Amino acid sequence: MSAGLLLVGASGLAREVLAAGITGVVGILDDDAALHGTEIGGVPVVGGIDDAAARDEQLLVCVGRGAARRAVVQRLRDQDVTAERYARYVARSARVGDTSSIGPGSILLDGVVVTADAAIGAHAVVMPNCTITHDDVLEDYATLAAGVALGGGVRVGEAAYLGMNAAVRQGVGIGAGATIGMGAAVLDDVPAGDTWAGVPARPLRSHR
The missing domain is CATH 2.160.10.10 (Hexapeptide repeat proteins)
Known part of the structure; x- marks a missing residue:
């Protein structure tokens, strides 16, 4: 597995995590195509959420409400993204x-x-x-x-x-x-x- 980390969701929570000093973040995944190729907190938005399944970095879901996070995790689970992919x-x-x-x-x-x-x-x-x-x-x-x-x-x-x-x-x-x-x-x-x-x-x- 790659040593890098992807944040899932170009959200306020993602910016909070970046501001707190997290290291190793190589990109952000978000379904808003208008954000692709831009930067959030100096980190590039490199694709959509489903792109996580084809990559090997660890993941951190940065979606604000719990039900929305659960939906994202279930969506990725359906693409065989396992619990081992998720960072703390x-x-x-x-x-x-x-x-x-x-x-x-x-x-x-x-x-x-x-x-x-x-x-x-x-x-x-x-x-x-x-x-x-x-x-x-x-x-x-x-x-x-x-x-x-x-x-x-x-x-x-x-x-x-x-x-x-x-x-x-x-x-x-x-x-x-x-x-x-x-x-x-x-x-x-x-x-x-x-x-x-x-x-x-x-x-x-x-x-x-």
Whole structure:
């Protein structure tokens, strides 16, 4: 496998990753043909997403919302792109405890703190200055916006999204595909697909 790295998605997240100081990026893949041949953060856009299957670099999917990342990974899986192709990125200023784990394709940006025995799944995105404490679980494709704080033993379901500066009490579960609003204080379990906001957080609507 090539030592190079391709970012998948010419997005704001891709620019965040580049700004955080990632090394070895040789190109960006995006389906917007108007971007092909241009540069994002000094890195060339070298083709569309499906071109990943014919290349051998490692990949990092930089698409903002978890459901969209999941769709890209499934699309590439259908072209026989395996989990081994995906890199992990942990910014130099992030701190991850020795007993915590990070799955393939996941991104942890500047100032993130992960303490003891936390498990971060595949293709999760943790934006700057988040705190993930003991025994927390982030399932695949979960997204924490900047400044999110999780108490101990929190479980964040697949493709759930937590908005900026949200806080989740210890032991609470956030269901798959749920959305938590900015600055919310989550004190109770959030069902899959629900949108909660406020202090304390309350349901706004359900997508189930």
